[in-house]
Amino acid sequence: MWILYSFALLLVLALGSPFWVLRMLTAGKYRAGLAGRLGVVPQALRGAARGRRTIWLHAVSVGEIIAAARLVAELERALPEHCICISTTTRTGYTLALQRFGRERVFYFPLDFAFIVRRYLRALNPELLILVETELWPNLLLQCAKSSVPVAVVNARISDRSLPRYRRLRALWRPLLAKIALFSAQGEEDATRLRAIGAPPERVRVLGNLKFDVRSAEGENTLVAELRAHLPTGAKVLVCGSTLDDEEAALLDCLPALTAAAPSLVCILAPRHPERFAAVAHLLQQRGLAFTRRSQWAGQPLASVFLLDSVGELASVYALADVAFVGGSLVSAGGHNPLEPAQFAVPVVMGESYENFRGIVAAMREANAIEIVACKELCVTLANLLSDAQCAAALGEAGQRVFLAESGATARTVAALLPLLRWPA
Numbered sequence: 015m016w017i018l019y020s021f022a023l024l025l026v027l028a029l030g031s032p033f034w035v036l037r038m039l040t041a042g043k044y045r046a047g048l049a050g051r052l053g054v055v056p057q058a059l060r061g062a063a064r065g066r067r068t069i070w071l072h073a074v075s076v077g078e079i080i081a082a083a084r085l086v087a088e089l090e091r092a093l094p095e096h097c098i099c100i101s102t103t104t105r106t107g108y109t110l111a112l113q114r115f116g117r118e119r120v121f122y123f124p125l126d127f128a129f130i131v132r133r134y135l136r137a138l139n140p141e142l143l144i145l146v147e148t149e150l151w152p153n154l155l156l157q158c159a160k161s162s163v164p165v166a167v168v169n170a171r172i173s174d175r176s177l178p179r180y181r182r183l184r185a186l187w188r189p190l191l192a193k194i195a196l197f198s199a200q201g202e203e204d205a206t207r208l209r210a211i212g213a214p215p216e217r218v219r220v221l222g223n224l225k226f227d228v229r230s231a232e233g234e235n236t237l238v239a240e241l242r243a244h245l246p247t248g249a250k251v252l253v254c255g256s257t258l259d260d261e262e263a264a265l266l267d268c269l270p271a272l273t274a275a276a277p278s279l280v281c282i283l284a285p286r287h288p289e290r291f292a293a294v295a296h297l298l299q300q301r302g303l304a305f306t307r308r309s310q311w312a313g314q315p316l317a318s319v320f321l322l323d324s325v326g327e328l329a330s331v332y333a334l335a336d337v338a339f340v341g342g343s344l345v346s347a348g349g350h351n352p353l354e355p356a357q358f359a360v361p362v363v364m365g366e367s368y369e370n371f372r373g374i375v376a377a378m379r380e381a382n383a384i385e386i387v388a389c390k391e392l393c394v395t396l397a398n399l400l401s402d403a404q405c406a407a408a409l410g411e412a413g414q415r416v417f418l419a420e421s422g423a424t425a426r427t428v429a430a431l432l433p434l435l436r437w438p439a
Contacts, residue, residue, distance in 0.1 A: 051124055063097055085168065101122065102120070103123045108122060128157055142164055144166050166430075166431055167198065171204045174369045196219065196430055223374060226421050245334075246278045246280070252280070256341040276400040285322075288323070294323075337361050337396060364385070365387060
């Protein structure tokens with residue numbers, strides 16, 4: 015069965031090769047890390063792992079890297095003799111991982127072919143593989159089982175979109191899920207879904223959401239300090255984070271009403287994907303709006319729109335906000351993490367698509383700590399919060415209380431992971 019899976023994977027790659035080659039030549043999107051994906055283990059990674067006990071942690075992209083950062087720090091504190099090697103899939107995830115963890119132990123996740131996976135397992139010889147959220151690759155799980163490497167899935171969740179597919183293939187997934195030693199679910203609903211798709215019930219534990227433990231170091235962020243120093247006197251700041259296609263246009267449509275509510279408004283616009291930075295800049299030019307690009311800013315006076323065309327700075331920049339809009343939610347994309355602004359007591363507005371953060375949003379809605387709006391309500395809601403400081407403060411403080419009350423998942427997860435290590439060395 016898994017030979018057929020590998021053949022199907024190879025067939026998909028072969029049939030899609032013209033597309034991949036075109037993208038590599040034009041955008042470079044898939045060129046980065048190609049050798050490593052194909053099984054050439056980076057020499058720096060070999061050097062980092064040589065002679066040390068290792069843990070392999072996989073976090074697919076930016077959100078998972080951010081969620082895993084504190085987990086890595088706590089594991090390093092508990093296991094100072096270990097080297098924790100971090101793989102990621104996307105270019106933005108890789109860039110952020112380099113910033114957080116250093117070049118020597120960060121690498122691109124290899125293609126899920128048995129012979130490629132075996133090369134990484136031989137090079138790293140990990141005592142434990144940690145998968146952040148639900149990155150389940152059949153050959154990776156099979157080869158870990160053959161090599162007696164325990165596997166843990168942390169911050170595990172099953173999305174609404176994935177659940178029907180997993181259920182249809184439950185008979186195929188059950189033997190693979192049986193090879194996983196621990197499922198650390200974000201919440202009870204995720205735990206129920208994991209059991210429903212075939213995870214062994216005794217290995218599923220509800221340990222909480224790592225994203226409640228994310229702490230952005232505002233005080234250590236040079237950009238935040240520089241922006242704060244250059245804001246016009248009395249200015250209010252709207253941070254629109256992780257926005258997707260069509261969301262920027264909707265937000266820009268609101269600017270006249272928002273400027274009427276807050277005349278010295280500065281809007282910080284942070285598109286989710288770096289490949290869209292140029293397109294959003296072009297949209298701003300088409301609208302005739304004065305704007306400043308982060309990549310070109312050298313401390314000159316700020317325009318009314320600041321385009322945050324960088325990776326890894328948004329979470330801290332939320333500290334500047336009087337109001338935050340969290341993107342991926344006006345379009346059907348599942349939303350992004352509302353806790354990033356909530357930790358700073360910033361009032362949060364999201365659209366109606368938030369299924370990727372259902373548990374977090376549910377906790378915030380129950381505490382009256384977030385505004386969920388349809389697209390037609392967006393402008394009025396943002397304007398009201400910008401003009402009503404008392405209402406905005408109450409919403410932001412409620413969000414921060416939720417953030418603080420739900421923390422502790424990292425410590426619980428570390429305690430659950432330590433017994434899985436192969437003791438003694």
